[in-house]
Amino acid sequence: MSRPPWSIQTRLMAGLSLSTALLMGLIGWYWVQRSERALNLALDQRQERMAQMVARGFAEPVWNLDLSSLSDLLDAVMADPEVQSIELEAPGLDRVSFSRRRATPAAQTQTREVALLYRAGTGDGHELGRARLTYTRALVNQSLADTRELVISLLAMALLATLCSSYWLLRRLVERPVLRLSRLAGRVADGELGAQIEVEREDELGQLTRQLNAMSLRLKASAQELRDSEARNRSELEQLVAERTAELSQAMQRAEAASQAKSRFLAAMSHEFRTPLNAILGFAQLLQLDPRLEAQQQSRVRLIRDSGDHLLALITDLLDVASIEAGKLSLFPTQLDLRALLDMACDSVRLRATEKGLRFEQQFAPDLPSQVRADGQRLRQVLLNLLSNAIKFTDMGQVTLAVERIHEEPGLALLRFAVQDTGIGIAAEQLDRIFQPFEQVAEGRRRQDGTGLGLAISQQLVRLMGSEIEVRTQPGQGSRFTFTLSLPTPASG
Ligand SMILES: Nc1ncnc2c1ncn2[C@@H]1O[C@H](COP(=O)(O)OP(=O)(O)OP(=O)(O)O)[C@@H](O)[C@H]1O
Numbered sequence: 019m020s021r022p023p024w025s026i027q028t029r030l031m032a033g034l035s036l037s038t039a040l041l042m043g044l045i046g047w048y049w050v051q052r053s054e055r056a057l058n059l060a061l062d063q064r065q066e067r068m069a070q071m072v073a074r075g076f077a078e079p080v081w082n083l084d085l086s087s088l089s090d091l092l093d094a095v096m097a098d099p100e101v102q103s104i105e106l107e108a109p110g111l112d113r114v115s116f117s118r119r120r121a122t123p124a125a126q127t128q129t130r131e132v133a134l135l136y137r138a139g140t141g142d143g144h145e146l147g148r149a150r151l152t153y154t155r156a157l158v159n160q161s162l163a164d165t166r167e168l169v170i171s172l173l174a175m176a177l178l179a180t181l182c183s184s185y186w187l188l189r190r191l192v193e194r195p196v197l198r199l200s201r202l203a204g205r206v207a208d209g210e211l212g213a214q215i216e217v218e219r220e221d222e223l224g225q226l227t228r229q230l231n232a233m234s235l236r237l238k239a240s241a242q243e244l245r246d247s248e249a250r251n252r253s254e255l256e257q258l259v260a261e262r263t264a265e266l267s268q269a270m271q272r273a274e275a276a277s278q279a280k281s282r283f284l285a286a287m288s289h290e291f292r293t294p295l296n297a298i299l300g301f302a303q304l305l306q307l308d309p310r311l312e313a314q315q316q317s318r319v320r321l322i323r324d325s326g327d328h329l330l331a332l333i334t335d336l337l338d339v340a341s342i343e344a345g346k347l348s349l350f351p352t353q354l355d356l357r358a359l360l361d362m363a364c365d366s367v368r369l370r371a372t373e374k375g376l377r378f379e380q381q382f383a384p385d386l387p388s389q390v391r392a393d394g395q396r397l398r399q400v401l402l403n404l405l406s407n408a409i410k411f412t413d414m415g416q417v418t419l420a421v422e423r424i425h426e427e428p429g430l431a432l433l434r435f436a437v438q439d440t441g442i443g444i445a446a447e448q449l450d451r452i453f454q455p456f457e458q459v460a461e462g463r464r465r466q467d468g469t470g471l472g473l474a475i476s477q478q479l480v481r482l483m484g485s486e487i488e489v490r491t492q493p494g495q496g497s498r499f500t501f502t503l504s505l506p507t508p509a510s511g
């Protein structure tokens with residue numbers, strides 16, 4: 019583990035060293051000051067003693083002009099290493115002969131003049147001359163320098179001792195245990211729940227170690243509990259899912275069986291209905307051709323035929339709805355003539371439009387492919403549904419079938435089919451309902467004209483073809499139903 023630049027150890031050692039240095043500096047400074055004062059005092063005292071000795075010892079020989087004693091006394095004074103020079107001044111004495119001076123000059127000196135007094139009996143003495151004593155401070159300075167050196171060495175040693183001992187103590191008491199604790203925390207953080215380390219000491223860090231060990235054990239126990247409860251929940255959930263899946267599959271099987279039964283019933287019934295209905299329609303057609311019938315009888319037969327036609331269309335629609343709901347309705351695409359299909363759809367409804375006094379328009383883009391691959395019967399069924407709705411719900415104006423090619427790609431034609439009218443339109447809130455089976459939103463007579471299955475079947479058929487019928491409408495203004503189909507075109511197309 020890398021140590022941070024300003025670790026606790028570094029900071030503690032710096033603090034300890036700084037305070038030790040300050041304390042030792044203060045003590046050293048006081049010690050040096052004291053020594054200097056003591057040395058200066060001792061020097062003064064020695065100078066004083068020497069001055070008294072000179073004053074007393076030299077007066078007698080000067081008075082007697084005892085030159086050899088004077089010379090001995092001068093030598094004796096110079097024996098003191100602190101005396102730099104001595105000069106005697108007295109009448110009758112040669113100044114040069116009665117002075118002594120050391121060969122090496124001194125840097126710092128102090129000079130004292132002493133009066134040589136001759137006392138005969140009691141009373142004030144008579145001044146015979148003067149002695150000038152020059153002292154050197156070299157010895158005192160040397161002694162002071164030695165003291166300073168000693169203090170500095172002691173300071174350095176104390177600092178070194180403080181540094182070494184604090185380093186050793188901190189390493190032993192703080193850094194090593196903290197590193198052990200941090201390694202333990204790291205192991206727990208890495209997922210080794212329950213990891214433990216030995217408690218080595220009974221101090222605060224020992225307590226912390228014990229608590230961390232306990233925490234690690236608690237974490238391990240909690241994780242185990244969590245795993246157990248998760249496993250319990252999972253098995254309960256799996257059991258629940260299995261039960262629900264079994265229930266669901268039973269329900270689905272029941273629903274499928276019911277739906278198949280419904281489809282079978284509808285298919286059988288529509289067949290059963292259609293056979294007699296076709297007979298009724300056939301005979302009604304034959305009857306219509308009979309010239310012997312009177313006009314009133316003719317109109318009754320037409321009513322029978324119209325009702326039969328209506329019933330047949332209804333049965334066909336119901337069968338389609340049943341097949342779509344059972345997922346049994348499939349498309350059978352074949353290659354077909356698109357223009358012929360569109361013309362046939364228009365021809366089927368044109369007469370009805372003209373009878374209602376509506377303009378019927380067909381707008382086919384010139385670039386439409388002549389041949390496409392599609393389920394012609396179902397495409398025609400969708401177009402007829404939309405066109406008959408447009409005519410049924412329009413009282414004046416026009417109905418248009420427009421087909422255009424909106425994207426060109428080799429082998430594929432993207433065609434948009436649009437049926438537009440100027441009829442009654444549909445309110446916005448009813449738009450959601452019109453594609454539901456048996457939903458009719460128009461009022462009155464128009465309701466009786468249908469069953470509300472046309473758009474539901476058409477939407478499902480267009481979805482099977484991979485698209486969706488969209489509607490734009492405004493009440494009182496008209497409606498526009500559109501869908502786009504992507505139809506393959508033969509290479510020659
Ligand atoms: N062009 C349109 N203009 C106005 N309303 C329309 C138009 N086309 C459909 N609708 C509304 O949507 C309803 C559902 O239409 P859908 O074709 O499904 O039923 P239907 O025409 O009433 O009966 P069916 O088509 O089964 O003979 C209609 O009853 C009518 O209210």
Ligand SMILES: [Mg+2]
Nearest residue numbers: 407468472473
């Ligand atoms: Mg309809």
